[in-house]
Amino acid sequence: MTKILLLSRNPRTSTWVEALQGAGFSVETKEDPKKMASEVLERLPDLLILEKSLAPELIADLIFALKENLNLAFLPILLILRETSDFEDELPIDDFFFESANGDEVAARVKLAFARTCRIADNNPLTGLPGNTSILKAIQQKIDSEEEVAFCYVDLDNFKPFNDRYGFARGDEILRLVARLLSNSVQFHAGHRGFVGHVGGDDFVFICPLESVEQICQEIIDSFDRLVPHFLDEEDLERGYFIAKDRRGQIQRFPFPSISIAVVPNYPGKFKHYGEVASVAAQVKKLVKQQPGSAYFIDRRRGPYQVSG
Amino acid sequence: MDETKRKVKKRLRNLQSLPTLPPVVTKLTKLLGDDNTTALQLAKVIEKDQVLTGKVLKMVNSAFYGFPRRISTVSNAIVLLGFNVIRTLVITASIFEMMQSEDLSLWEHSLGVAAAAGLLATKLEIPNPEEVTTAGLLHDLGKVVIRAEFPEYQRQIASLIKEEELYTREAESRVLGLDHGEIGRLLTNQWNLPERLIEPIAYHHEVEKARRFKKETAVVHFADIIIRAWGYGSGGDPWVPPLADKAWKLLRLKEKDLEELMPQLDDRLLDLRFFTMEMQGGGLDQNPPSQS
Known part of the structure; x- marks a missing residue:
């Protein structure tokens, strides 16, 4: 059953709960914001309704933690507001209603919020990160605004043989690991100026301000290399490699998965179209891939994009 | 005694959160109020409290967050959970009302x-x-x-x-x-x-x-x-x-x-x-x- 967590001390709470239950939802009501927040982090509901005035700062913290750090963009969050002036557009929420709302309105808004999240089909189901459409949009928008950002194309080395040896479930854990590392690093160093997307499989893209790209890349690489042994079996760790089939079906030794980042800086006038960025990234990727282990490589060419011969 | 044992086990299954020592939470709250605080500094303090350490590890190893039975240190957990999540976790930590x-x-x-x-x-x-x-x-x-x-x-x-x-x-x-x-x-x-x-x-x-x-x-x-x-x-x-x-x-x-x-x-x-x-x-x- 779809579980809604409702934080409210509003006298109308019971009528809202009744209407929501009537619409087939299971509702849990909390009055203490702190208890609610700690419980949300431990047991996620399917939708959150929060009376913001009960603890404005804590609620803002919680919303950012859920929507940005944990990539829970699909978890709908509704706020209960006193008046229109309470509305803040920087909070990544899905909808709001006023304290005076009646039960039918609340139930309708909740249904609409669920319907809306189903429509955001672009997000990657495994990592919750935005997918291709959003990535291309984000790249094009940076090109058009001529911001000095870095477009970073991430992929893993030896991921296919890893999947072959350890199975897809373990492979998915590695992909979630990468998603978390990218989001947390970009979020911490670039905040709202950053973007992280998941193209699919082991391909990711992130965008960050040019001045922090080296720091972010190095941090991602260090964390990845430190964490990846936790996803390997003891016997392979002791040997220092794992055994799997290569592309031609031959049994072979493989080094542990590592992470490669191809960095393409955006200078004003360098690119016109996102397709150009992708083709430069493909060239840079070849260079990164030549290096053993985890690495990043920055394309230092400043001039406008030219079709290479 | 079997009755007591059953009761204890049942309570463990429904355990919501354990209280933390007030000074640890005070110190962390101070760190969180400073914009220059790094994840590493937070980890250094969290690592000194068994309840918070348990909480962070519980979260990162839970099925939902996606890394069951994998992560055993606070610094690795912080890298995976991110600053905002740790922040919320500290703010919502319950404290010993009476520290003895x-x-x-x-x-x-x-x-x-x-x-x-x-x-x-x-x-x-x-x-x-x-x-x-x-x-x-x-x-x-x-x-x-x-x-x-x-x-x-x-x-x-x-x-x-x-x-x-x-x-x-x-x-x-x-x-x-x-x-x-x-x-x-x-x-x-x-x-x-x-x-x-x-x-x-x-x-x-x-x-x-x-x-x-x-x-x-x-x-x-x-x-x-x-x-x-x-x-x-x-x-x-x-x-x-x-x-x-x-x-x-x-x-x-x-x-x-x-x-x-x-x-x-x-x-x-x-x-x-x-x-x-x-x-x-x-x-x-x-x-x-x-x-x-």
């Missing part, structure tokens, strides 16, 4: 065991000594559960220890039907923590029961004894637990090793003493515990 001297001395004991276990693990060249440090910090988590969740039983345990001169775990078994090692095992298993943490926590008094992480378990067992004998903090009774033969054989420590280790441990404990004093000083000013 026994709670403080159990905290010091746990810190001491963490330090000793880390040094021993490094000396014995166990891979990832940081994990053994974490296991040392968490080894008495079961005692925190008893104190926080079952104060009435805790009183009975304390008086048994005093009147009959029992070891803590004997008194616990008599009152509850299970001891703090078993409680720690049930809880950390329920939290999906990695086996390399669970075994040392569960079997730090029964090293022979460890299966996959014998050496790590033996290290925590021995670290516990060293710190008890040292008189650093308190584990709840005045007796030093007996050294298990099996553990001693597993460790293969030579007298020379111990001679080298002791001064290092001495330094480490002195540092910790300064840390706990600073925390208590800072914490108590701003957040006086209610006196009875």
